[in-house]
Amino acid sequence: MKIGILKEIKVAENRVSMIPAGVEVLKHHGHTVFVEKDAGLNSGFSDSDYVEHGAEILNDKNDIFKKSDMILHIKEPQPSEYSLLRENQILFTYLHLAASKDLTLALTKTNAVCIAYETIQKEDGSLPLLIPMSEIAGRMAAQEGARYLEMVHGGSGVLLGGVPGVEPGVVVVIGGGIVGMNSAKIAAGLGARVYILDTNSDRLRYLSEIMPSNCITLSSTPSKIRELLRIADVVIGSVLYPGAKAPRLVTRDHLRTMKKGSVLIDVAIDQGGCFETSIPTTHENPIYTVDGIIHYSVANMPGAVPKTSTLALTSATLPYVLEIANVGWKEAALNSEAIRKGINVVSGKITYRAVSDAFGMEYTNIDSMLGS
């Protein structure tokens, strides 16, 4: 198969969808790999690194789209790329369609086969291509919270860890999955008092066993969230219903009960955000303030630490890229339930229930398109 690796164009997105070592593996299996000029530069890989590992460098993005059977990206295609996708071409990337009707409609018009990293799901329910980025975004969320509490950034001026004789800051983490656990770990490591809320009692039991004693696990209810918002210095939103729009758990009314200069970090913004007042921001302009509360809602947080996140992501995606490239998307979907769950849009039809539900659009069961 001919595989195209694009240079990312989303603002301050510095990751790349395949490293040179991955190119070598794909070549070894008989595939051809095109890499857009300078695609790996910000992740620490030069064009000559790719050439040494068997890639062909192309200067023009249009040529990558024209020549490739499968396009690999990190973030969702941007509007300038919609018309470059074509019928039956495979697009394999993060899509987060439930957060964007425009993108969903644009992809249905391309008639391409759109497979989302974030909905590839193993039998045990885990999301293998979301996990590495959630680990990174979670750890960053605690760092960003600490940073924006500093008064120079408009924050309340609390040091999360406190000092001897002075109380530490309070961090409230809503959603104790991969992002939440990693946020809590870093915030607790800084010395903050951390509350981590989840609706899944097995998960809370697990967290309570492994987290340090300054991290308290709590059942997530609207009233517990309201109570904790009053004392929070940093609130991290990290809930997820796979593939679906995030539930709005903090409303504008809640903001009035919070301490001025506190910080809301909405990691779930890529699925539409779990705070009513969240709007997506970029690494260039990451924050804004509503009712005296700082909001941080960057949808591609790991893009800021590409030297770590490119390596973490591509080692997770490579086995799936290889499987799809070796046998084609249909055969790969028939062989693997995980890949089947990744398919969101095929030939103009929405094949992922949570996406069609998000927009009241028609759902088509992928099985009917696989001839199974």
Ligand SMILES: NC(=O)c1ccc[n+]([C@@H]2O[C@H](COP(=O)([O-])OP(=O)(O)OC[C@H]3O[C@@H](n4cnc5c(N)ncnc54)[C@H](O)[C@@H]3O)[C@@H](O)[C@H]2O)c1
């Ligand atoms: N902004 C970014 O750059 C970035 C990067 C990575 C992941 N994310 C996003 O972060 C979010 C979380 O990802 P994850 O990998 O941690 O997911 P996850 O599935 O591991 O965890 C989600 C958790 O939320 C819990 N939950 C559901 N409803 C809840 C509620 N009402 N109250 C409290 N908890 C609730 C679930 O039980 C689960 O434990 C996703 O939207 C993901 O796409 C964003």
